[in-house]
Amino acid sequence: MEQLAPHEKVFVDPSFIEEDKKHGNLGCTFCHGGDPNNPDYETAHSGVRKDPSYPDASGTCGICHTDSVKHYETSLHYTLEPYIRTIKMRSSRDNAKREKINTAMERHCLTCHSSCGQCHVSRPDPAHGGLLESHIFKKEPLMQEVCTSCHGSRVGPEFLGMNEGIPADIHRQKSYFKCTSCHSSVEMHGDGVEYANRYEVATAPECESCHRDVYTSQGENTTQHTIHKDKVSCQVCHAMPYKNCWECHVGTDDQGLTFFRTKATKMDFKIGLNPARDERHPEKFVTVRHIPVDFNTFSFYVEDGLSEFNMLPNWKMTTPHTIRRETPQNSSCDSCHGNESIFLSLEDVEEKYREANKEVIVPKELIPAKVGK
Numbered sequence: 001m002e003q004l005a006p007h008e009k010v011f012v013d014p015s016f017i018e019e020d021k022k023h024g025n026l027g028c029t030f031c032h033g034g035d036p037n038n039p040d041y042e043t044a045h046s047g048v049r050k051d052p053s054y055p056d057a058s059g060t061c062g063i064c065h066t067d068s069v070k071h072y073e074t075s076l077h078y079t080l081e082p083y084i085r086t087i088k089m090r091s092s093r094d095n096a097k098r099e100k101i102n103t104a105m106e107r108h109c110l111t112c113h114s115s116c117g118q119c120h121v122s123r124p125d126p127a128h129g130g131l132l133e134s135h136i137f138k139k140e141p142l143m144q145e146v147c148t149s150c151h152g153s154r155v156g157p158e159f160l161g162m163n164e165g166i167p168a169d170i171h172r173q174k175s176y177f178k179c180t181s182c183h184s185s186v187e188m189h190g191d192g193v194e195y196a197n198r199y200e201v202a203t204a205p206e207c208e209s210c211h212r213d214v215y216t217s218q219g220e221n222t223t224q225h226t227i228h229k230d231k232v233s234c235q236v237c238h239a240m241p242y243k244n245c246w247e248c249h250v251g252t253d254d255q256g257l258t259f260f261r262t263k264a265t266k267m268d269f270k271i272g273l274n275p276a277r278d279e280r281h282p283e284k285f286v287t288v289r290h291i292p293v294d295f296n297t298f299s300f301y302v303e304d305g306l307s308e309f310n311m312l313p314n315w316k317m318t319t320p321h322t323i324r325r326e327t328p329q330n331s332s333c334d335s336c337h338g339n340e341s342i343f344l345s346l347e348d349v350e351e352k353y354r355e356a357n358k359e360v361i362v363p364k365e366l367i368p369a370k371v372g373k
Contacts, residue, residue: 009130016135023137031060054115061116068189075190077114082197092307100302107258108250124150147179154243159321166240169321207234235287237330241269242320248292251300262292272344272360289318310356338370
């Protein structure tokens, strides 16, 4: 996404006060601090807060938006718990090495916190910031300037059909869905429960919330949906190929600026075994995506820092935003049954990653047999 010009990032149109009286009438210092009566620029701006909604919004946004703010500290956008938890599980048990991993995480992985302001007033910091519309508060975040400015390497291009040869998600193409069409404000703001990952979130979207008749006589293809219920995830039949990334490495350059680079990316579709079956995700087969974490992701900071890498797979259960009603794998029964090429095999996984992915790899004997249809 193209960055804003410096003046665009900070320009506050005076019409903001007229167009948004509830916020405009509060005045700048109510949220940002500073002394409007001090004629000296330096001292007048002493203590000014660039983002008064982070890390604690209770004294600003929370004064009026109590319900939205009270649970925000449990939102995954705030906690980034999936990053912290998974890297901790893979990290060395040596405390000195862990400290270096923590330093690397702070510099690279944990800079993507979001806040009230970075969704409703400005672009997020990871997208280099800048006011959305001259400080106008947007009740609903702008999808392509907020949501996909962070979720822009995989989710955004997949959903919008920006990957060559892969059409947009049918929900976008046919019904012009936005992120908020499925992802509610309650999910984004948190519900008071500290979840380990997004698949645990109780308010996360479910296909059946809209497709209520899929297993009833009123639905289409009821027989096929009923046969495959709890055996395969919806995405196994209805997702198109999605982006997979390999070997992310992070570091700093000679000027101390942080950087990351990946070895490769590839559009692919793979079905793996569900490594964490539970009540909400009982399916045996799910779509899996290769994520970029690697044994040497943090080697710039510490050697052998992720010595417990094999604790988790790096072919990870995924719910790609490439949904279509008709896909190559659901065009006939045998497009999936007996089609070894779409199941994650031992040969698909590099030897160094096989131990980590042993619970996800599909043995040939578990691939459903062809049925001749």
